[in-house]
Amino acid sequence: xxNFIDRRLNAKGKSTVNRQRFISRYKQQIKKAVSDAxxxxxxxxxxxxxxxxxxxxxxxxxxxxxxxxxxxDRVHPGNDQFTRGDKIERPQGGGAGGGxxxxxxxxxxxxxxxxxxxxxxxxxxxxxxxxLELPNLQKxxxxxxxxxxxxxxxxxxxxxxxNINIVRSLRSSLARRIAxxxxxxxxxxxxxxxxxxxxxxxxxxxxxxxxLKTEIEDLKRQIAKVxxxxxxxxxxxxxxxxxxxxxxxxxxxxxxxSGSMDxxxxxxxxxxxxxxxxxxxxxxxxxxxxxxxxxxxxxxxxEHEFFYSQETGGTIVSSALKxxxxxxxxxxxxxxxxxxxxxxxxxxxxxxxSPACRQLxxxxxxxxxxxxxxxxxxxxAHQTLWxxxxxxxxxxxxxxxxxxxxxxxxxxxFRELFKKQAV
Numbered sequence: 001x002x003n004f005i006d007r008r009l010n011a012k013g014k015s016t017v018n019r020q021r022f023i024s025r026y027k028q029q030i031k032k033a034v035s036d037a038x039x040x041x042x043x044x045x046x047x048x049x050x051x052x053x054x055x056x057x058x059x060x061x062x063x064x065x066x067x068x069x070x071x072x073d074r075v076h077p078g079n080d081q082f083t084r085g086d087k088i089e090r091p092q093g094g095g096a097g098g099g100x101x102x103x104x105x106x107x108x109x110x111x112x113x114x115x116x117x118x119x120x121x122x123x124x125x126x127x128x129x130x131x132l133e134l135p136n137l138q139k140x141x142x143x144x145x146x147x148x149x150x151x152x153x154x155x156x157x158x159x160x161x162x163n164i165n166i167v168r169s170l171r172s173s174l175a176r177r178i179a180x181x182x183x184x185x186x187x188x189x190x191x192x193x194x195x196x197x198x199x200x201x202x203x204x205x206x207x208x209x210x211x212l213k214t215e216i217e218d219l220k221r222q223i224a225k226v227x228x229x230x231x232x233x234x235x236x237x238x239x240x241x242x243x244x245x246x247x248x249x250x251x252x253x254x255x256x257x258s259g260s261m262d263x264x265x266x267x268x269x270x271x272x273x274x275x276x277x278x279x280x281x282x283x284x285x286x287x288x289x290x291x292x293x294x295x296x297x298x299x300x301x302x303e304h305e306f307f308y309s310q311e312t313g314g315t316i317v318s319s320a321l322k323x324x325x326x327x328x329x330x331x332x333x334x335x336x337x338x339x340x341x342x343x344x345x346x347x348x349x350x351x352x353x354s355p356a357c358r359q360l361x362x363x364x365x366x367x368x369x370x371x372x373x374x375x376x377x378x379x380x381a382h383q384t385l386w387x388x389x390x391x392x393x394x395x396x397x398x399x400x401x402x403x404x405x406x407x408x409x410x411x412x413x414f415r416e417l418f419k420k421q422a423v
Contacts, residue, residue, distance in 0.1 A: 150239050159236025168235035181223050188219045249287045249338040251280055252324050256345040258295035258315040265377045269344040270307050272410050294320035317349045321360045334368040341369055347376045347383045354384040372399045373417045379405050
């Protein structure tokens with residue numbers, strides 16, 4: 001029997017391919033572990049990797065081996081209790097027999113451990129957001145058109161005369177002429193100096209002077225033959241084209257930061273938007289995010305201020321909706337952009353302002369947006385704002401209303417809002 005040992009080095013990318021095969025094969029176990037991990041830890045840590053434990057029974061593979069068949073005789077030395085044909089009773093459980101029963105487990109560390117598989121940040125996010133998408137993005141009538149933008153991409157040796165770069169071409173010509181004639185010019189200067197010295201020395205043979213003059217003339221002809229500019233010197237401006245997607249998306253993030261939003265509620269809202277931000281940047285490369293905070297007044301802010309600054313005061317939700325509509329009209333025309341919006345609040349609002357919010361949504365925002373999602377983070381009874389939004393949901397298919405009571409509800413609600421729609 002011969003044993004073959006493969007000592008060849010792994011090819012580049014071989015471990016990556018094997019890793020993807022393993023993830024694909026045990027995808028159900030890994031996805032379940034990823035979903036469980038979201039509830040175990042903070043959503044703000046969702047962009048880190050994860051250690052996945054897979055039971056050994058799930059990764060065991062079938063194998064063929066020689067079975068124990070036929071009639072076999074076995075001789076046990078030192079037998080003084082049994083004779084041929086005696087039946088041996090089954091050992092009782094527990095004790096030193098190690099069988100099933102009430103005996104204590106072994107403390108020797110024996111047994112089969114689960115297989116622990118660590119996935120990277122990118123693999124974790126890929127599994128986390130695999131079944132999610134921005135709803136209705138495919139409805140844009142321009143989503144299959146591709147536009148191209150021409151931009152400068154350095155220089156090239158080939159091109160049309162209209163794109164020739166004179167400065168680069170002359171620079172290349174000068175470098176070529178210096179390289180080809182430097183040695184000859186140095187030799188020519190030495191011969192001319194030598195000829196001048198020989199002509200000033202009386203009695204110099206005329207043959208030597210003639211030979212020097214002949215060599216000097218040859219060098220001058222060789223230098224003169226070097227062209228001022230050659231085809232190898234020509235440099236042309238190079239232009240390339242990059243794709244510009246004509247289907248663009250913008251996501252408006254609206255959050256209530258009034259005094260009624262306690263720190264725990266704000267923290268859950270921040271977690272929802274962090275999860276949303278990771279999903280958007282992971283899924284759509286050409287997407288812009290607009291952050292709007294509001295109490296009695298609304299303000300467009302950057303990402304850091306949106307998540308971390310503190311505000312107090314009352315709540316007027318319509319101020320945020322008005323500002324969103326103004327920004328959309330000014331910077332994101334509906335004919336060119338897929339518009340999405342997500343709003344987080346505890347549901348508190350001036351009673352007279354909630355009908356105004358419904359009117360703004362129904363008349364100005366919902367006709368333009370692809371999807372508007374509203375999450376209410378509260379443990380108390382729903383107020384007027386929830387009821388107004390819920391009534392809109394019954395008549396419009398591009399608005400969704402969800403309720404979050406505790407941090408464990410964030411990920412299930414997020415998946416419900418952005419699950420893939422049936423084609």
